[in-house]
Amino acid sequence: MKITRFARLGAVAAAAALALTGCAVNEGGGSTAPAGDDGLSGTLVGGGASSQEVAVQTWTSGLQGDNPDLTIDYDPAGSGTGRESFQAGAFQFAGSDRPFTVEEIEAGPFDACVEGSDIVELPTYISPIAVVFNLEGIETLNLDAPTLAGMFAGTITTWNDPAIAALNEGVTLPAAAITPVHRSDDSGTTENFTDYLFQAAPDVWTSEPDGVWPLSGGEAAQGTSGVISAVEGGQGTIGYADASRAGDLGTVAIQVGEEFVPYSPEAAAAVVDASPEEEGRAPTDIAIALDRTTTAAGVYPIVLVSYMIGCADYQDDATAALVKALFEYVASPEGQDAAAEAAGSAPISDALREQVSSAIDAIQ
CATH class of the missing domain: 3.40.190.10 (Periplasmic binding protein-like II)
Incomplete structure (x- = not known):
C-alpha cells in the first residue's frame, strides 16, 4: 500500500534531527560558507529542467539580492542533462521534471555526495x-x-x-x-x-x-x-x-x-495534494506518484512537478551550506509566491512545505 506524504512527516523529522546532530560535529567551513552578518558568498552551479527556468531565475535573483557576494548559475539544458551532470558532480544541484528512479539511485554514484549519502529531491515547482x-x-x-x-x-x-x-x-x-x-x-x-x-x-x-x-x-x-x-x-x-x-x-x-x-495553478495543485508518494525512498527523497486518471471536479491532470535535487551529505561543507540556503528560499512562502507571480506556478501547500523543510534541514 502506498503511503501519503503526510504519513511520512514524522520519519522525515527524525532523519532531519539525526542529520543536524551530525552537522554540529562535522562543522568545518570553506571559502563559500555563509558569512554571518555579511550574508552568503561564493558560487553555485546547477542546471536541468527548462520548464522551471523562470522560477529558478526568480529564486536566484531573490536570494542574490540579499546576498551580493553570492552567484548562482543555472543552465536550463533539460532534465536529463541536469540529472546526468549532477550525478557526475558537474552540477552542485539540479532541476528535474521527474525524480531519479529508485534503480538510478541504487546504481549511483553521485560524485558531489559523500559515499552512501541519500539524495534530496524536493517537489517545489508545480505547474500545469x-x-x-x-x-x-x-x-x-x-x-x-x-x-x-x-x-x-x-x-x-x-x-x-x-x-x-x-x-x-x-x-x-x-x-x-x-x-x-x-x-x-x-x-x-x-x-x-x-x-x-x-x-x-x-x-x-x-x-x-x-x-x-x-x-x-x-x-x-x-x-x-x-x-x-x-x-x-x-x-x-x-x-x-x-x-x-x-x-x-x-x-x-x-x-x-x-x-x-x-x-490553472489551482487545478494543478489539486492533483498533487491528492496523490500518494512513491515507495522505497529515503525520507529526504519526496517523489510524488501523480494520479492522472482522477475524475474529481476542477482538477487538471496534465501536471508537471519539477524537483530541486541535491545531496543529503555533500563532500564539501561550503557547498552544502549554499545549497541548503537556496533550497530554504525556494521552499519558503516568499520564494513560492515570487515564483507563482513570475511563472504562474502553484505554491506548495503548507503540509508539503513542512515535509520539504524537514528534508532541507537534513542537508549537511
Missing part, C-alpha cells in the same frame, strides 16, 4: 503543462484524452476530424493538417505528458512514459523555448509546454469526468 496550438481565430478547444493522444500519435491528422469537431460544437475547424511538435531533448516535460497519455488513453497511446519522445513523425524542437517557437512559427501546429510559457497561443481544456478543465 499547457497543450498549446496555433490556429487562426481559435483561442481555445476542448479535447479528451483519446483525441489528444490520437493527434500526437498521428492517427488524427486534420483539425476538422470528426473526433475533434464532436467536442467543439459551434467552432469552425479548418481542414488543415495537424503538425504535432515534441521535445527533441530528454525532457521531464515529455515524460509527464506521455505519462498522462499512457494513463488516460492507453488504447490509443501504447508507448510507456519516457523523457525521450517515443515516436517518429511530427516536428522536434529543443527545450521549452524551442517548442513554443515552433508552435508560434507554424500554422496548424500543436505542442506541449510548461504553462508559464503559453503566452498568446491557443490552449486546450482537458476533459475530466463530465467537464472540460482549462489549465
Whole structure:
C-alpha cells in the first residue's frame, strides 16, 4: 500500500534531527560558507529542467539580492542533462521534471555526495503543462484524452476530424493538417505528458512514459523555448509546454469526468495534494506518484512537478551550506509566491512545505 506524504512527516523529522546532530560535529567551513552578518558568498552551479527556468531565475535573483557576494548559475539544458551532470558532480544541484528512479539511485554514484549519502529531491515547482496550438481565430478547444493522444500519435491528422469537431460544437475547424511538435531533448516535460497519455488513453497511446519522445513523425524542437517557437512559427501546429510559457497561443481544456478543465495553478495543485508518494525512498527523497486518471471536479491532470535535487551529505561543507540556503528560499512562502507571480506556478501547500523543510534541514 502506498503511503501519503503526510504519513511520512514524522520519519522525515527524525532523519532531519539525526542529520543536524551530525552537522554540529562535522562543522568545518570553506571559502563559500555563509558569512554571518555579511550574508552568503561564493558560487553555485546547477542546471536541468527548462520548464522551471523562470522560477529558478526568480529564486536566484531573490536570494542574490540579499546576498551580493553570492552567484548562482543555472543552465536550463533539460532534465536529463541536469540529472546526468549532477550525478557526475558537474552540477552542485539540479532541476528535474521527474525524480531519479529508485534503480538510478541504487546504481549511483553521485560524485558531489559523500559515499552512501541519500539524495534530496524536493517537489517545489508545480505547474500545469499547457497543450498549446496555433490556429487562426481559435483561442481555445476542448479535447479528451483519446483525441489528444490520437493527434500526437498521428492517427488524427486534420483539425476538422470528426473526433475533434464532436467536442467543439459551434467552432469552425479548418481542414488543415495537424503538425504535432515534441521535445527533441530528454525532457521531464515529455515524460509527464506521455505519462498522462499512457494513463488516460492507453488504447490509443501504447508507448510507456519516457523523457525521450517515443515516436517518429511530427516536428522536434529543443527545450521549452524551442517548442513554443515552433508552435508560434507554424500554422496548424500543436505542442506541449510548461504553462508559464503559453503566452498568446491557443490552449486546450482537458476533459475530466463530465467537464472540460482549462489549465490553472489551482487545478494543478489539486492533483498533487491528492496523490500518494512513491515507495522505497529515503525520507529526504519526496517523489510524488501523480494520479492522472482522477475524475474529481476542477482538477487538471496534465501536471508537471519539477524537483530541486541535491545531496543529503555533500563532500564539501561550503557547498552544502549554499545549497541548503537556496533550497530554504525556494521552499519558503516568499520564494513560492515570487515564483507563482513570475511563472504562474502553484505554491506548495503548507503540509508539503513542512515535509520539504524537514528534508532541507537534513542537508549537511
